[in-house]
Amino acid sequence: GENVEQHPSTLSVQEGDSAVIKCTYSDSASNYFPWYKQELGKGPQLIIDIRSNVGEKKDQRIAVTLNKTAKHFSLHITETQPEDSAVYFCAASISAGNQFYFGTGTSLTVIP
């Protein structure tokens, strides 16, 4: 089955700096890669996703890149703000309606 690895497990950045979280996956059949933000005691919130037919997608301060050959994808957050502090999970799936395989999460702290 699919195996998703996520790094780093914790990340601290100064407000205004950029944050990058990386994930790798093992199943070349995976073609849908969402990113979720989870605040303490709440459910995950979809922040951005990418499908395998594109290499990059951007939404304001958030971007995701995908390298299908290397089987890795990354989340980039620019101009970080304290409210970006949360746990971020990547996931991989062979389609959006199928089972998601989640990474182990990255706890991001943005220091004011």
Add this chain to the structure above:
Amino acid sequence: GAVVSQHPSRVICKSGTSVKIECRSLDFQATTMFWYRQFPKQSLMLMATSNEGSKATYEQGVEKDKFLINHASLTLSTLTVTSAHPEDSSFYICSARLSGGGSPDTQYFGPGTRLTVL
């Protein structure tokens, strides 16, 4: 984005009792819903996939007789933890698949239910 609700948000029960958790898609119909559990500082682990009108598909190691799932309508799935024990204490999260109608096919998560079994 689409909204998924869960009820209750928190529940505390005595060992041996049963607890029902509801997951609703509020503004869309979901033919498929997923149930996850999450232990502190860990990732989400899929428990089962729930399809409207049919039996749920359980992941390996998940007891189907202990975690009863019912998906009776396109907007509601329920998870019942039967004869709960302290080791069942966890954060239970559902997600619903949004598909069709011109919207991208993706999943939206509920806010989670914190179950504590005494």
